[in-house]
Every structure is written in C-alpha cells, then in structure tokens.
Amino acid sequence: MKYIDEFRDGDVARKIGERLRAEADPARQYSFMEFCGGHTHAISRYGVRELLPPNVRMIHGPGCPVCVLPIGRVDMAIGLALERGAIVCTYGDTMRVPASDNLSLTKAKARGGDIRMVYSATDALTVARDNPGREVVFFAIGFETTTPPTALAILRAQREELENFSVLCCHVLTPSAITHILESPEVRRYGTVPIDGFVGPAHVSIVIGSGPYEHFAEEYRKPVVIAGFEPLDVMQAILMLVRQVNEGRAHVENEFSRAVDRDGNLGAQQKVSEVFELRPTFEWRGLGEVPYSALKIRPAFAQFDAERRFGLGYTPVADNKACECGAILRGVKQPTDCRIFGTVCTPENPVGSCMVSSEGACAAHYAYGRFRSV
Amino acid sequence: MNARDDSKGGTVRAGYVRPLDIRHGRIDMGHGAGGRAAAQLIDEIFLAAFDNPWLRQGNDGAAFALPAGQRMVMATDAHVISPLFFPGGDIGALSVHGTVNDVAMMGATPLYLAASFILEEGFPLADLKRIVQSMAAAAREAGVPVITGDTKVVEQGKGDGVFISTTGVGVVPHGIDVSGANARPGDVILLSGTVGDHGVAVLSQRESLEFETTIVSDTAALHTLVAAMLAASPAIRVLRDPTRGGLATTLNEIAGQSGVGILLDEAAIPVKPEVDAACELLGLDPLYVANEGKLVAIVPPENADTVLAAMRAHPHGADAARIGVVQEDAHHFVQMNTRFGGRRVVDWLSGEQLPRIC
Numbered sequence: 001m002k003y004i005d006e007f008r009d010g011d012v013a014r015k016i017g018e019r020l021r022a023e024a025d026p027a028r029q030y031s032f033m034e035f036c037g038g039h040t041h042a043i044s045r046y047g048v049r050e051l052l053p054p055n056v057r058m059i060h061g062p063g064c065p066v067c068v069l070p071i072g073r074v075d076m077a078i079g080l081a082l083e084r085g086a087i088v089c090t091y092g093d094t095m096r097v098p099a100s101d102n103l104s105l106t107k108a109k110a111r112g113g114d115i116r117m118v119y120s121a122t123d124a125l126t127v128a129r130d131n132p133g134r135e136v137v138f139f140a141i142g143f144e145t146t147t148p149p150t151a152l153a154i155l156r157a158q159r160e161e162l163e164n165f166s167v168l169c170c171h172v173l174t175p176s177a178i179t180h181i182l183e184s185p186e187v188r189r190y191g192t193v194p195i196d197g198f199v200g201p202a203h204v205s206i207v208i209g210s211g212p213y214e215h216f217a218e219e220y221r222k223p224v225v226i227a228g229f230e231p232l233d234v235m236q237a238i239l240m241l242v243r244q245v246n247e248g249r250a251h252v253e254n255e256f257s258r259a260v261d262r263d264g265n266l267g268a269q270q271k272v273s274e275v276f277e278l279r280p281t282f283e284w285r286g287l288g289e290v291p292y293s294a295l296k297i298r299p300a301f302a303q304f305d306a307e308r309r310f311g312l313g314y315t316p317v318a319d320n321k322a323c324e325c326g327a328i329l330r331g332v333k334q335p336t337d338c339r340i341f342g343t344v345c346t347p348e349n350p351v352g353s354c355m356v357s358s359e360g361a362c363a364a365h366y367a368y369g370r371f372r373s374v
Numbered sequence: 375m376n377a378r379d380d381s382k383g384g385t386v387r388a389g390y391v392r393p394l395d396i397r398h399g400r401i402d403m404g405h406g407a408g409g410r411a412a413a414q415l416i417d418e419i420f421l422a423a424f425d426n427p428w429l430r431q432g433n434d435g436a437a438f439a440l441p442a443g444q445r446m447v448m449a450t451d452a453h454v455i456s457p458l459f460f461p462g463g464d465i466g467a468l469s470v471h472g473t474v475n476d477v478a479m480m481g482a483t484p485l486y487l488a489a490s491f492i493l494e495e496g497f498p499l500a501d502l503k504r505i506v507q508s509m510a511a512a513a514r515e516a517g518v519p520v521i522t523g524d525t526k527v528v529e530q531g532k533g534d535g536v537f538i539s540t541t542g543v544g545v546v547p548h549g550i551d552v553s554g555a556n557a558r559p560g561d562v563i564l565l566s567g568t569v570g571d572h573g574v575a576v577l578s579q580r581e582s583l584e585f586e587t588t589i590v591s592d593t594a595a596l597h598t599l600v601a602a603m604l605a606a607s608p609a610i611r612v613l614r615d616p617t618r619g620g621l622a623t624t625l626n627e628i629a630g631q632s633g634v635g636i637l638l639d640e641a642a643i644p645v646k647p648e649v650d651a652a653c654e655l656l657g658l659d660p661l662y663v664a665n666e667g668k669l670v671a672i673v674p675p676e677n678a679d680t681v682l683a684a685m686r687a688h689p690h691g692a693d694a695a696r697i698g699v700v701q702e703d704a705h706h707f708v709q710m711n712t713r714f715g716g717r718r719v720v721d722w723l724s725g726e727q728l729p730r731i732c
Contacts, residue, residue, distance in 0.1 A: 001647055001650050001651050001654065004654060008713060008714055009714075010712075010713055010714050010715040013714050013715050014715055017715075044718065045712075045718060046712050046716050046718070047711075047712045047714060047715070047716015047717045047718045048714070048716055049716065050715070050716040050717055051714075051715055051716060092657070119583065346724075347721075347724035348724050366721070367719060367721040367724075368718040368721070369718060369719065370707075370719055371705070371707050371709055371717075371719050374705050
C-alpha cells in the first residue's frame with residue numbers, strides 16, 4: 001500500500017533500532033509516555049518494544065478515547081436508549097465500555113435499546129433524517145480529532161432545522177490531560193513515575209497544531225516529539241526524544257511534519273469554538289475531575305444538547321475497587337500490576353475501560369503482548 | 375362435455391395451477407402454511423432449480439446408499455448474511471459452499487446436502503428465485519445435490535429476508551485422519567490463498583459503508599482442492615476453512631484443540647492490496663476478516679512441499695503459501711513475527727470486530 005508500507009518497513013525499523021542502541025546511554029533509564037491510544041496500538045501491534053533497547057521504556061498514557069470515558073457518562077447514553085426510547089448512535093469501540101449494572105451499550109442493545117454504530121457524526125444525522133418521529137442522539141466521544149466533525153454535524157442540523165437530533169457531548173481535551181499528569185504527585189512530587197518526555201499525539205495535533213505543547217516543554221522541561229501513528233513514526237520519535245534527553249534539551253519537535261504544522265487546522269478550530277465552550281470541570285475515568293478538560297455545547301445550540309434537551313444530570317459512579325485503570329492511565333502502574341488483569345478482566349468481559357479498546361493499555365497488552373508476561 | 379370451453383367463464387381445467395408471479399410476487403404467510411401455495415412454491419422455485427430423482431419422489435426425507443465400511447461425516451451450517459447479494463456471490467451459493475467445505479475439512483468427500491429455508495413474509499419471489507438458482511448452480515458445480523429440504527415462513531420483521539440452513543453428509547476415504555486436534559510441534563502451516571476477500575466484499579455493500587472496490591468474495595467449494603491435497607499426501611493432519619473470525623480465530627481454535635502453540639510469519643500471509651487498503655481505512659485487521667473459499671492445512675514438515683505443490687496446481691490454491699509452524703507452548707498462544715521485525719500475539723477475536731476511534 002503506497003504511503004503506508006513505507007512507514008512499516010522492517011529494514012528501516014532495524015536501522016533506527018541500531019541507532020537507538022548506539023545513542024541511548026547505557027548508564028541511564030529513559031521513560032517516555034506515548035499519550036495517544038493510537039501509538040499504544042501501533043507499539044503493540046507491530047511489536048515495536050522488541051526493537052527498543054532495554055533501558056528505553058514506554059509508558060502508556062490516557063489518550064484512548066473510550067478508556068477515559070467515565071461510567072456515569074455511558075450510563076447517561078444507556079438511559080437515553082432504554083428509558084427515553086431514543087436512537088443512540090456512537091462510534092464502534094464505545095459500544096463495549098462497561099457501565100453500571102453490568103451493562104454496556106452492546107448489552108443495552110440486546111435488551112431492546114435502539115443503539116447503532118456509526119462511522120461518522122454525519123451518519124448520525126442521516127439516521128435522524130430517516131427517523132423523523134424519533135429522538136436521535138449522537139453520543140459524541142473523543143479528543144480534538146473527533147470534535148470538529150461533531151461541530152459540523154450540529155451546524156448542519158441547525159441549518160436543516162432538524163428537530164429530532166441532539167448530541168451527548170463528551171469531548172475531552174488533550175493539553176489539559178497532559179497537564180494533569182505532569183501535575184500529579186507521582187510525577188511532580190514523588191518522582192515515582194519518571195517521565196523524560198512525550199510522544200505527542202498524531203491526529204489530535206493535525207487539528208490543534210504543535211503550538212499547544214510548547215508550554216509543557218518550557219514549563220515542565222519535558223521534550224515532546226509529535227509522531228504519526230505508523231510504527232516507523234513511533235521509532236523515529238523515540239530516537240528524537242533520546243537525543244533531546246542526551247543533549248539536555250526540552251523542545252517540541254515534529255516528526256509528523258507530513259501532516260502537522262504549528263497552527264493546526266484553523267478552519268476546524270473555528271468551527272469547534274463556534275459550537276463548543278469549556279466545561280469548568282469534567283470527570284475522566286482514571287484521572288478523576290480534571291479542570292477545564294472537556295467541552296460542552298454553547299447555549300446558542302441548546303436544542304442540540306442532549307443534556308439540556310432531556311434534562312440529564314451527571315451521577316459519578318466509582319470504578320470496580322480491584323480495577324487499576326486509574327493508576328494505569330496515569331502511568332503509575334502497568335497492566336500486569338493489576339490483580340484482575342487477564343483473569344476477571346478480559347477483552348470478553350472488561351471490568352475496566354483499559355481492557356475495552358485495542359488502544360487501551362490493558363487490551364493492547366492482553367491481545368498483542370501477553371506472551372511476554374507468562 | 376368439453377371442459378375447455380373458452381366462450382364461457384368459470385370452467386375448470388384439470389390440474390391447472392396459475393404460475394407464481396415471480397416478477398411482482400412476494401412471500402406471504404400462505405407459502406408457509408403447508409397448503410397448495412406452499413406446494414406450488416416448492417414445485418416452481420425449489421424443485422425446478424434443484425431437480426433430482428430424490429426430490430422428485432416428493433418424500434419428506436431422502437434415502438441414499440453409502441459406500442460400505444467408510445466413516446461418515448455430517449456437518450451443518452446456518453447462513454444469515456446482510457446483504458443477501460454481494461460482489462462474487464449471494465447467500466444461496468454461500469450456503470452450499472459453507473457446508474460442502476465443512477464436510478471437506480474433515481477430509482471427507484461430500485455426497486449430499488439438505489437445505490431448509492426460513493423466509494420472511496414480504497420477501498420478493500424474484501429474489502428468492504435468484505438465490506435458489508444460484509444455490510442450485512453451486513450444488514451442480516460441486517457435484518453435491520440437494521436431496522431434501524424444508525421451507526417455513528415467518529411474519530414480517532421476524533426474519534432478515536431469508537435464512538438458509540444446510541446440512542451435508544460425506545464419507546472419509548480409508549487412511550485419512552483429519553482433525554483440529556491433530557497438530558503437533560514442528561508441523562508446517564499452509565494457507566490456500568489471500569485472506570479477507572469475502573469480508574471486505576460484503577462490507578463494501580453494507581448500507582452504512584458503501585465504498586467502491588473491485589474485491590469480490592472468494593466463496594467457493596473446496597472439496598476438490600482437499601481431494602487433490604489428500605491425494606498428494608494422506609498425512610495431512612488438520613484442515614479448516616477460516617470463515618467467521620478469520621485466520622486468527624481459526625488458528626487459535628486449532629492451537630487450543632491440539633494443545634500447541636503457533637508461530638506465524640506476517641510477511642508470508644497473502645493479502646490483496648485492495649483488501650489491505652480497505653481494512654486500513656475501516657480500522658480492521660485482515661487476519662480477523664471472514665473468508666469463504668480458503669483453507670488452512672497443517673502437515674508434517676516432510677510432506678509440506680508436496681502438499682503445497684498440489685495446492686498451487688489447483689485453481690483454488692494458486693496463491694497458496696507456507697505461513698508458519700506449530701510449536702510447543704503450554705499457553706497455546708498464536709504468535710506472529712511482524713513484518714516490522716517485532717513479535718506479537720494474534721489473539722482470539724473478542725466480540726465483534728469494531729473500528730477504533732483515533
């Protein structure tokens with residue numbers, strides 16, 4: 001496949017691996033967090049870890065959209081389908097996120113909820129047009145990558161005067177999550193999570209640009225290298241991070257220059273700010289309440305806001321006590337540190353959200369890497 | 375008195391039944407009620423297409439002779455697919471190929487099929503006829519007749535157009551012992567061709583996706599390929615067609631059944647570039663996408679070259695490849711050396727294969 005195979009070339013990977021081995025100082029440890037689930041997936045699926053020197057460790061970050069979705073939010077969507085009779089549309093992975101009462105959207109569908117998987121926000125609009133007599137709610141989740149399409153769907157619904165369409169907005173923001181991790185006691189005070197730098201988001205950065213990361217590099221002295229989602233992108237970014245650490249630099253560098261620039265997609269940013277505003281606080285699964293870390297729909301578009309339209313209130317629900325997703329999402333623990341990993345909690349019966357998507361640290365390790373832990 | 379007097383209405387023509395209006399007609403509850411309408415549907419659609427001496431006898435079952443002393447194999451397969459017609463095939467052809475292949479994967483020669491149809495009220499007769507004709511053509515091509523069957527009708531909304539369940543019987547030639555439990559460490563894993571074609575062809579027609587592709591389903595009966603392989607080496611240990619859940623799921627089944635591990639070489643697994651591209655776009659992994667005309671064979675290392683050559687000499691095995699080996703592993707993992715140079719587990723499919731979000 002043109003423009004894909006080039007970024008999965010095993011020979012080039014071996015060469016980068018050799019450079020890494022030559023340049024990584026054997027006298028020290030390097031710990032880098034890949035923020036995005038897309039990177040976690042690439043690292044696991046292509047076996048990138050085997051190509052890294054033993055003293056370069058990757059920590060999986062919280063950038064997996066379904067992993068950070070709190071139970072209470074999924075409960076809201078399930079309630080809309082089962083109690084309000086709405087058609088709930090959402091993206092694939094979201095269907096399996098565990099919620100209260102041993103339910104998930106998939107299980108709620110089996111109980112008679114009209115829940116449909118869509119490939120895009122505009123597909124949800126089509127469902128609304130095709131079902132004029134029914135309420136259609138798009139359960140919108142994800143980081144800055146999936147936010148502009150939701151904004152466009154709302155703008156189009158307004159233009160078309162669609163009266164049965166609304167959005168349950170759960171869009172979250174990458175920079176505030178990174179700040180939260182950097183401000184966490186484990187990183188800042190105790191140093192129990194040594195983070196020497198970040199592999200920066202790929203698709204998110206196409207939208208927001210590389211500019212927003214400059215603050216972390218300067219303020220926290222952590223290098224950030226923005227990388228594409230192909231395995232060679234990840235390898236190259238790790239090499240660039242090792243070099244920055246060796247040289248004592250903390251800059252934002254852009255490995256993904258074929259798609260990302262400093263300013264990002266201004267058109268998309270403009271649509272997002274037209275439709276959404278900041279929430280003062282939002283609960284993330286694993287991270288808890290994170291200030292100014294999520295978006296809500298502006299009052300001007302209130303009729304498209306499912307929370308207002310259905311008078312929904314948010315009830316936080318605690319995770320299963322044995323589940324270590326929180327610590328895993330903050331980089332404090334690894335999947336294998338969790339007592340229920342691979343036994344009670346498996347991809348078939350996920351207890352925690354990290355076991356749901358193959359972007360989640362636990363599911364990725366279970367599906368691709370568990371031969372290493374036996 | 376002459377019964378055919380065209381000058382007057384209301385006369386009776388003995389034995390006359392007005393033919394089904396195939397073009398405009400639809401299945402109604404009467405077609406499943408066991409009366410005259412049901413008999414007519416069977417005559418004009420099913421018997422007309424499947425025509426053979428067993429069906430013509432009009433019994434509720436079929437009696438047939440079997441070669442003496444051979445083990446019999448029986449397999450059954452229910453077919454539900456949306457859409458019913460897809461590039462390269464339809465539910466009719468699929469329902470023949472699926473069961474013929476299930477019988478063949480036991481190392482058996484398929485002999486006869488039984489078929490039952492669950493039809494949804496309102497289903498167009500034209501579509502039913504097209505499906506049954508395709509099914510009959512597939513059965514004729516395979517040389518495996520449909521010798522008995524049944525039809526039921528369910529109310530609108532309680533079916534998905536048509537569901538077809540087929541059962542096949544066959545016999546295993548002497549000296550053949552094929553089972554998913556027979557793989558041993560050191561054995562070689564062979565694959566008969568490219569993976570993912572069927573699943574991508576079907577997905578391309580789904581209402582919510584509809585993308586243009588030149589990929590057609592690989593649906594095919596594989597029993598002649600199996601016969602050629604067994605003729606080349608009766609020592610074949612495992613045969614299986616990687617249908618639902620794809621190659622990954624099939625290999626995990628075999629690893630579990632045989633109590634072994636499997637190590638694959640990603641670079642050796644044939645995938646068409648178009649399938650690869652569609653999977654990339656949809657966030658799917660071709661190893662988990664369904665096939666309907668491919669098989670996996672596990673053979674002792676000393677027979678691998680002979681069997682591979684026999685596969686490549688057959689039209690359904692032209693792209694056959696050696697994709698991995700069986701190894702000892704208490705955990706029964708299927709692992710893969712990636713093209714990228716790493717190693718990973720190729721796990722069971724969990725739930726449905728759902729696209730990722732990022």
